[in-house]
Amino acid sequence: MPLSKVTYPFPIDGDVHHIFAGASLDHWKKAAMRNGFTLLGRAKDRLHVVLGCQSCGTATLKRVSVVLGHKPECPHCIHTRRAAAAQSIGATLIGADPDGDRHYGLFELDCGHVDRRQYHRIETAAAGGHKASCSICTEERYAEEAQCHSWTLMGPPVRKGQNYRNYQHTCGHAQDVAVVNMRNGDLDCAGCGETWASKPSEIYILAFTIPNLSVIKLGYSSNSECRMRQVQIDPARTCGSVLRKIDIETGHRAICVEKALHSHIRRNRPDLVVPPELFRAHLRTTSEIYHRHGKPYIEALLDAVENGWDPRIQDAIAA
Numbered sequence: 293m294p295l296s297k298v299t300y301p302f303p304i305d306g307d308v309h310h311i312f313a314g315a316s317l318d319h320w321k322k323a324a325m326r327n328g329f330t331l332l333g334r335a336k337d338r339l340h341v342v343l344g345c346q347s348c349g350t351a352t353l354k355r356v357s358v359v360l361g362h363k364p365e366c367p368h369c370i371h372t373r374r375a376a377a378a379q380s381i382g383a384t385l386i387g388a389d390p391d392g393d394r395h396y397g398l399f400e401l402d403c404g405h406v407d408r409r410q411y412h413r414i415e416t417a418a419a420g421g422h423k424a425s426c427s428i429c430t431e432e433r434y435a436e437e438a439q440c441h442s443w444t445l446m447g448p449p450v451r452k453g454q455n456y457r458n459y460q461h462t463c464g465h466a467q468d469v470a471v472v473n474m475r476n477g478d479l480d481c482a483g484c485g486e487t488w489a490s491k492p493s494e495i496y497i498l499a500f501t502i503p504n505l506s507v508i509k510l511g512y513s514s515n516s517e518c519r520m521r522q523v524q525i526d527p528a529r530t531c532g533s534v535l536r537k538i539d540i541e542t543g544h545r546a547i548c549v550e551k552a553l554h555s556h557i558r559r560n561r562p563d564l565v566v567p568p569e570l571f572r573a574h575l576r577t578t579s580e581i582y583h584r585h586g587k588p589y590i591e592a593l594l595d596a597v598e599n600g601w602d603p604r605i606q607d608a609i610a611a
């Protein structure tokens with residue numbers, strides 16, 4: 293059967309298509325109708341039909357077999373839905389995946405980076421009301437976190453899983469380290485033998501502003517200023533600062549004292565604990581956040597630690 297010289301008077305999926313002379317069968321029309329389309333005619337070859345979407349009014353080319361045996365979908369409606377999902381989380385759908393994977397699209401994220409993303413991930417993020425994380429920004433943050441502890445981010449892990457990266461120490465040795473351990477500086481160098489447990493550390497009080505609330509974070513790190521910067525998702529809004537820090541001889545002692553202080557505060561001043569749902573969207577931490585008015589109380593605890601008080605012993609007696 294012949295392909296006519298006459299084209300459809302409207303674009304089909306953005307292209308000009310020639311009319312294919314031949315009957316449109318009744319059961320094709322019914323199948324199209326059941327799926328929300330009007331069968332407009334045949335095009336390209338004997339295997340294809342032109343459908344008009346009853347939702348958006350746009351024409352699309354489909355195989356007859358898809359119309360009869362599957363659930364044909366309107367690519368224009370899908371594109372509109374995906375673009376709207378992207379927009380609702382501050383991103384822009386730029387186009388199809390440059391690598392040709394139909395599950396991926398190219399997006400400009402709200403940070404300005406352009407990245408391939410799975411469509412369903414963008415739609416899930418939009419449905420959940422959270423932002424699409426940017427892999428470029430994430431790796432930049434991991435590099436900064438490593439720098440705070442005299443390591444350099446080299447790239448993906450050599451042997452370990454996706455929560456790890458490969459880092460190089462100032463001594464030249466490179467190894468895989470869990471991202472969360474690098475963040476806190478909790479790692480030992482297998483090259484020169486430097487261990488976090490024996491390195492000097494600090495216990496800090498950081499201050500942040502989250503919408504309508506002033507909070508403080510109590511924690512430990514070998515580099516409190518770095519930690520303060522990293523914990524903020526949008527520093528311009530949370531305006532972090534280091535209020536106080538005390539030196540602790542070793543990382544090992546810092547983690548023990550810090551844990552004991554948190555359980556001491558939870559037991560004696562549970563009113564100071566800020567529920568995670570209030571800060572989760574603004575600070576990269578899961579707990580350890582207290583109301584700002586608790587500062588004098590928590591500072592008094594740090595004074596006591598500096599004067600030789602061991603909150604672990606206190607805990608042992610109270611328990």
Ligand SMILES: [Zn+2]
Nearest residue numbers: 345348366369
């Ligand atoms: Zn449509």
Ligand SMILES: [Zn+2]
Nearest residue numbers: 403405426429
């Ligand atoms: Zn980014």
Ligand SMILES: [Zn+2]
Nearest residue numbers: 461463481484
């Ligand atoms: Zn080393």
